[in-house]
Amino acid sequence: MEASKLLQVSRIYIEPEAAVLPRGRQVLARWPEAEVVEVASHWRIPELSGDEANVRRWVRIKTEALVVGVKKSLAAKPNGRSADFIAPSTANGCAMACVYCYVPRHKGYSNPITVFANIEQITGYLERHVARQGMKLEPNQCDDTAWVYDIGENSDCSVDAMVSDNVRDLVDLFGSLPTAKLSFATKYVNRDLLDWDPRGRSRVRFSLMPERLARVVDVRTSPIAERLAAVNDFVEAGYEVHLNFSPVIVTPGWQEEWRSLFAQIDAVLTPQAKEQLAAEVIFLTHNQQLHEVNLGWHPRAEEILWRPELQEQKRSSNGFINVRYTAAEKRGYLDDFRALMGRHIPYCRIRYAF
Incomplete structure (x- = not known):
């Protein structure tokens, strides 16, 4: 989706503390015609969250509303799966509308972008946190040498x-930190990033799935072919580029669709991109609350995601009741997926599979 269609900001909700910071003023200057609404907290905006009627305006709110706040709690949470640490966020929410996204659970019935204006505090905290870790002495599934x-x-x-x-x-900060690198997953190709200088310290993870599914569940995102084509350009620009096969959704004929995608990957990627390639494999996790929200704006997607005959309930580490493919079946699905990768893209190592 073109940037001009993805973000058509007409109303900016902003905390007073954020409005006086340089980054807050920068955001306001990017949309000078937008209505500015002062709010006490970026978390509690009745027009945007907690109102079930907003389901019908799900995409419009994501397009037109923007929230600017101050990140109060700064902590790098240990992870150990995709990354060693989860950095304090500089934003939450999204202008895209992937139907399986878990983030809307935290903000009710809409989830536009909230950007945090106290970036100097966040980067300062991260620089100090990286320094405290020292050298990474033992490789792990996140990276061999970098935190x-x-x-x-x-x-x-x-x-x-x-x-x-x-x-x-x-990106500039981590480019100057020899013991660490940043990482983020994306479903959008922003070619402005190609003009930056990551110095090999930024890992971009392009999320991929079969195009037929993506057209239904990856709403307002870049097409799969565009994401795949961008891998070569980002590698050439100095980024480390991995793939996220996420979420893997079980449908009739799903193995054949993934086989076709792997063949496309093999045909498109350059030798340079293949040499540094790795991937994460993450099977679908869904949620009862999100299922009910989606029924209000995109019921067709729920025919794909909500499969009670294949799924079982499990409480997450955050306390949510989620549904996942049954453990016994999922082991077989994962074995099939690994075998397909081994046959068609054997150079792509799996860093993390769940």
Whole structure:
């Protein structure tokens, strides 16, 4: 989707503390015609969250509303799966509308971008946190030599970069840190990032799935072919580029669709891109609350995601009741997926599979 269609900001909700910071003023200057609404907290905006009627305006709110706040709590949370640490977020929410996204659970019935204006505090905290870790002495599934910080757990950084310079500031910071690298997953191709200088310290993870499914569940994102084609350009620009096969959704004939995608990957990627390639494999996790929200605006997607005959309930580490493919069946699905990768893209190692 074109940037001009993805973000048509007409109303900016802003905390007074954020409005006086340089980054807050930068965001306001990017949409000078937008109505500015002062709010006490970026978390509690009745027009945007907690109102079930907003389901019918799900995409419009994402397009037209923007929230600017101050990140109060700064902490790098240990992870150990995709990254060593989850960095304090510089944004949450998204202008895209992937139907399986877990972030809307935290903000009710709409989830536009919230950008945090106190970027200097966040980068300063991260620089100190990296220094305290020292050298990484033992390789792990995150990286052999660098401490990896995921900067996009609650947002898509490629889109965030169209709102403010927060993401660029983080890329510049990690480019100067020899013991760490940043990482983020994305479903949007923002070619402005190709003009930056990541110095090999930024890992971009392009999320891929079969195109037929993506057209239904990856709403307002870049087409799969465009994401795949961007891999070569980002590698050439100095980024480390991995793939996220996420979520893997079980449908009739799903193995054949993934086989076709793997063949496409093999045909498109350059030798340079293949040499540094790795991937994460993450099977679908869904949620009862999100299922009910989606029924209000995109019921067709729920025919694909909500499969009670294949799924079982499991409480997450955050306390949510989620549904996942049954453990016994999922082991077989994962074995099939690994075998397909081994046959068609054997050079792509799996860093993490769940």
